[in-house]
Amino acid sequence: MSKLSLLEKDAWLSPHQGAIEATFHNYKDLLDEFGDSHDGIVNFAGNHLFFGLHPYGDGWVFREWAPNAKKIHLIGDFSNWQPVESYRLQQKDHGIWEIFFPANTLKHMDLYKLYVEWEFGTGHRIPAYAKRVIQDPQTLIFSAQVWQPQTPFNWTDNDFQPAFKHPVIYEAHVGMAEKDEKVGTYKEFTNNILPRINEAGYNVIQLMAVQEHPYYGSFGYHVSNFFAASSRFGTPEDLKELVNRAHELGIAVIMDIVHSHAVKNEEEGLSRFDGTLDQYFYPGDRGFHPAWDSRCFDYGKKEVQAFLLSNCRFWLEEYHFDGYRFDGVTSMLYHHHGLEKAFTNYNDYFDGSQDRNALVYLMLANHLIHKIKPKAISVAEEMSGFPGTGAPPEEGGLGFNFRLSMGVPDFWIKLIKELPDEDWDMGTIFHELTQHRPEERTISYAESHDQALVGDKTIIFRLADKEMYDFMSKDTPSLVIDRAIALHKLIRLVTLTTANGGYLNFMGNEFGHPEWIDFPREGNNWSYKYARRQWNLADDKTLKYEWLKAFDTAMINTVVEEKVLTPLPVYQNLANEGDKILVFNRGDFLMVFNFHPSASFPDYGIPVAPGKYKILLNSDRPEYGGFDRIDQAPLYFSEPVGGNPKNGHQLKLYLPNRTGLILRKIPTPRVH
Template identity: 50%
Template sequence: MEKNQFGVWSIRLPDSGGNPAIPHNSRVKFRFQHRDGVWVDRIPAWIKYATVDPTRFGAPYDGVYWDPPPAERYQFMYPRPPNPKAPRIYEAHVGMSSSEPRINSYREFADEILPRIRANNYNTVQLMAVMEHSYYASFGYHVTNFFAASSRSGTPEDLKYLIDKAHSLGLRVLMDIVHSHASNNVTDGLNGFDVGQSSQESYFHNGDRGYHKSWDSRLFNYANWEVLRFLLSNLQWWLEEFRFDGFRFDGVTSMLYHHHGINMAFTGNYNEYFSEATDVDAVVYLMLANTLIHNILPDATVIAEDVSGMPGLGRPVSEGGTGFDYRLAMAIPDKWIDYLKNKSDEDWSMKEISSSLTNRRYTEKCIAYAESHDQAIVGDKTIAFLLMDEEMYSGMSCLTEPSPTVERGLALHKMVHFITMALGGEGYLNFMGNEYGHPEWIDFPREGNGWSYEKCRRQWNLVDAEHLRYQFMNAFDRAMNFLDDKFSFLESTKQIVSSADEEDKVIVFERGDLVFVFNFHPENTYDGYKVGCDLPGKYRVALDSDAREFGGHGRVGHDVDHFTSPEGIPGVPETNFNNRPNSFKVLSPPRTCVVYYRAEESEESNSADLVDLDKISAAEVVGKQESFEAAAPVEDGNPITSKVKGLEAEEKAKIKDLGAEKIGEADIE
């Protein structure tokens, strides 16, 4: 063996008779001797594939030499989609994406789930649990083999198929990458290579500094040159070998500080960010990582998960920032959970809601979300479950009138997610299943539940059933994305909250040239409600949560022209209505949100233009790349809901083709 300048030992094995010395798909181990003379077997740190013997319960993973012959290697066929100016992200876990109680495969996810994501007009998929992790219930966050794709769902070639299929549908793919810590497994994890040597010869810090007490995992020593080489090459591997389009960095707060954010309540004081508690080595690593990523793929999307609010995290390295493109707006879901658990509807503060949604660092872009996988794990509740609880089992049939609980739940589910999207950031994220209010929590198979997969799956049959109300939440989610697709309001820097009325329980704001009116009052309908706007002209309804297509009552007229009136003295903003130079009047029903667009031309030509959205082909939805020319009909004068209706028809045809079963309510128990 040879030792290089970095202290890394290597050996080259020549081919034997024209064949590789180690055949493809061979199980391999690395044997070395401790300083105390004990020999140990380990999985190579850079292994590209690892599997477990299915006949041995609780057996450690084995490394597999993965070097398929050319005929068996997946060849990418489709180019990467361009980087969207505003990512609309669908967070997904491949393993739990099946409707059956089992682990789903990469290819099944590609063929059956990606078309659903595309049909709802998301432009980005964020994949969890990609790197190999021996403990399934860790949700993929206790990584054992950093260069290996999780073998539970298939081979590396299968994962490449998934990513290529996503690209063919116009979907970018981000990887939820874990460089903040590692599994403490010794036999099949990276932890087994640290055997008492000095800190400069270890992947992890020595002693207590190298152990995360809350996560029961090991912590990297980012000052170690070999650790930097290992982690940076890991990023390059996933970008180039698998063609991921970027990353969501997990646990960034733990990396930024020596205290890892444990028992810390960040107040925004800059002494909390820049002090001896800051892990400078980790910050430098993140700067190097973002520089490398954008050198390899200039239009990569890189997102930071940080709860501390570290300044400059979302600014370029050239400006002294850490280099992330976006940061997750992590305070937003906490606010919604607090409201839904602890406040009656009458106590909701419009000013606090609008302030929480707009409270982000200037010039640092955020990905807003009302809930993610964090809010869906066992012991917690999704927003739909917080709103409707046990009535999701018995009250979701369209064949009966909804109970007050279900009616409130459907209305607020739409409003909470939409105002989060429209006001909370420059991008939006939704976790798999929450778009249609998936019931119950996620519970991975474990000893405590008898190793059951029953609650570690997604019940797509609920949203596919025409007689259940889950379809309405899904249709509205689709319409939200189409609204941004047409008007590009998420990328607009124009964001003005003109009114947050505590008595009326109404929030009015502008994003781009759209006017949003959210009436959170549980009872009051406001006829002739005056809303301020910037531009004069004629306004019409672009999206209405009370439309019957979304399970509403259809109280808002979509063919009504709303003409503006000038307000105050021109050039004197303080004389305007809510600091807006123009206003128009609307009908605002309770627990309803309505979006208005400015119609610059005649209604006929404008509607025709709005309906001409990018069409989702029926062929795409069943996994073929063909064109589809039929446009959705315009109904009731509302271009967005009309387009959604057309897409729903396509989706239902696709489900029928796939042979999906439609079940009754009793089947979800």
């Protein structure tokens, strides 16, 4: 075979060619085994259509995979929740169990589960492929629920496909999306939050905590039931309506998919499902995540591959999701899970700690996702910078469309914590925001939910701190708040406009949501006070939050409508450390920043291509909390430096302190 293009693009990978090619061959061998040229991988990813509960003729069929079980009974009200012989499953080949039973045994919304017996024990289990799981509010016990409404959901999204190349993502959690101290619902999100996201200009919603999880405070990352949409937010139809409505607005919806680990709970989840610890998970210590107190999948086992790949297919087809943000990819890639590991050179990626099973699984998953939905969005939460994360599997990569630029929020927090803004280095800012591997596109973000969790601080709270409690009224002046608002805008604008693919914002951060996120738990007396979003602050025209909301809306709409992210690469025009001026361009778009805390500069010369320029966005507008120091009406014409065109052209602008601008070069009409 010819050399993989990933190796051709990056000569530094040559010493590791053997490892990369061995992984690729494993991937290709599995595709050949599946018969991928005849959609074999799609059929392989069809376990959810075979296992679990399904109508069958004039009755029901139920199947489960439990190779170590000695007996399995279906239990529910029909059996008085006791194992009875008439509802005992029959053992088939390859660890499969099966039962057929009459239609009147179960009806829509009935509860059921399994009673599994193994050699030295028994236990209640929720079926691995259950599509609906609910918790009893009194006993707090989880059970599977029959979900077979008489009328199927009526999709009206006309096979929606994302029509954009650059996702501008609104990361959201349905449960904490309401302003009241409670768990929000899919319906409330559709009616109350979706219009806000649409108005704000975002073209993708990333939903957290969709897969069912026993503990609300896990933020949805300790999944128990991989095929069940969390019932604490409403019904499957409610979630489908949310996605359907978003599609009608032209907004794609992706979900956090958690295949990096699973909750260790046994009655609710997959751990010790058939009495063994290694049915779905790696044997021994390798099957336990030392930092997350959870279980680690055995990605090399065919039944586990089929389970997880079927999960990828299920959410795309059943709920019309447009792709995934894969959680914890770094943890999957290495036996050490990336814990306490500094990745300083290429040898650190190929030192024998790779989990090749996981690498191959991710290649298969991305191949499958894009086979089912070619324009699907696939994002890796990957912090080690693993080579090939953003390259197609056929080139030797993992196949993700994008990798989250997880170093960017870390950079901003470090900068804010350790240096006053008069010491910020313009060249360093540009470098940190634009560095990426040559084969990958990235999602830039200033902060996500991680930076907002209790124990950490959002950017606005780091900049303003206690002043936010007393000085966010527009009638109450504060130099601290003025600085915080100005830098909050600049940080977001420079992060977005340097993006090498897309951008992400967590719900509420766009208007500087105060304080932190803390889910109800014993330590806070099970309070929902910090597990909500106070939209009323952004809507109150007497408060300064409205300025930040207005700026974010203008920023996102400008970048999306003008397609600012399309031209690549991003070129630095100027980085003046003394003046704190940073200027860069992408195509005909010019981004100009004055980060100086006090100095404003009249007629500041900026090197540009000859032409005339128009201001598209100005952070100093009064409706954004600025001071209206820039005349935005006129066109700005470049002029030769020193009057000699051989010296290049410059644009002379008034640059007030702590201000950011987007300008566009106006095309010169052709003369016929």
